[in-house]
Amino acid sequence: MTESLSRNRPVLVASSVETLLLIGAFIAGTSTLLNDQFPLTQTWMGALLSSHLSLAILSGLGAVLLFALTYLSERRDLFYLGLATVLAVGIAAAGGLAFYSTYNYDFSYLMALSFVVAIIPASGCLALSI
Amino acid sequence: MSRSVLDMYERVNSMMSRNDYTPGIATLELASLLFTYIAGMGIAVYKLPLLGIPITIHIYAAAADVVLAIFLYGSSTRSGNNVLRIVSILDIVSVLGAAFSGLFYFGGFVVPIYALGMGTGFVLGIAFTSFLLFYSIRK
Numbered sequence: 001m002t003e004s005l006s007r008n009r010p011v012l013v014a015s016s017v018e019t020l021l022l023i024g025a026f027i028a029g030t031s032t033l034l035n036d037q038f039p040l041t042q043t044w045m046g047a048l049l050s051s052h053l054s055l056a057i058l059s060g061l062g063a064v065l066l067f068a069l070t071y072l073s074e075r076r077d078l079f080y081l082g083l084a085t086v087l088a089v090g091i092a093a094a095g096g097l098a099f100y101s102t103y104n105y106d107f108s109y110l111m112a113l114s115f116v117v118a119i120i121p122a123s124g125c126l127a128l129s130i
Numbered sequence: 131m132s133r134s135v136l137d138m139y140e141r142v143n144s145m146m147s148r149n150d151y152t153p154g155i156a157t158l159e160l161a162s163l164l165f166t167y168i169a170g171m172g173i174a175v176y177k178l179p180l181l182g183i184p185i186t187i188h189i190y191a192a193a194a195d196v197v198l199a200i201f202l203y204g205s206s207t208r209s210g211n212n213v214l215r216i217v218s219i220l221d222i223v224s225v226l227g228a229a230f231s232g233l234f235y236f237g238g239f240v241v242p243i244y245a246l247g248m249g250t251g252f253v254l255g256i257a258f259t260s261f262l263l264f265y266s267i268r269k
Contacts, residue, residue: 027250030250031246035242126264
């Protein structure tokens with residue numbers, strides 16, 4: 001295999017993990033949306049929401065890690081993508097928590113939209129660090 | 131003023147035309163996926179009926195997703211880059227899976243598993259299409 005000049009292993013690992021976590025958080029989130037009733041009334045509904053929250057928290061931490069690694073990569077393109085990922089994941093997390101405390105669907109919609117804004121640069125970091 | 135607009139056009143054009151226009155088509159596909167998602171999530175979150183503007187935008191954008199995914203396979207094959215080609219095949223499979231799941235849901239099997247199938251196919255499609263966009267822009 002030929003050497004790739006743009007290979008950055010730390011960012012490659014972090015962005016692959018982050019993309020997988022985001023995909024998992026999304027699938028858990030859509031299951032929650034389709035099956036749960038808020039306020040929660042059954043144990044399995046709590047389990048479904050917990051799976052989403054766990055993956056979402058891991059995505060948040062992964063995004064911070066990805067940002068730190070893209071900063072240290074000293075590459076402008078990776079830095080901007082890492083920054084976009086962490087900002088979008090932060091907004092999604094804020095939206096989700098606000099929804100859970102107010103049951104206002106606008107926050108849920110905000111969470112959904114900022115999630116998809118986050119996954120695009122996360123995959124982008126993957127593509128640019130291979 | 132016109133000089134800088136021309137320069138900007140030239141820069142964007144030269145970027146989007148790499149690898150036989152794969153970045154350009156991937157950008158269109160990403161926009162189409164976003165429309166599909168915004169309309170679809172609006173219907174799901176606000177529990178809207180499957181009538182009128184939201185579902186129409188969703189269906190037409192979803193059809194465009196499938197067509198553009200196939201175009202993306204075409205441009206990535208033409209560019210000769212095997213990584214692009216394989217990921218574009220995965221993209222077609224995800225988007226088609228989502229489309230068929232959605233058709234079953236819309237056609238009468240109103241059970242959550244098909245809606246989940248739509249969502250899963252969509253998110254994989256977004257991941258693959260973003261990958262294609264950024265990978266094909268690299269020098």
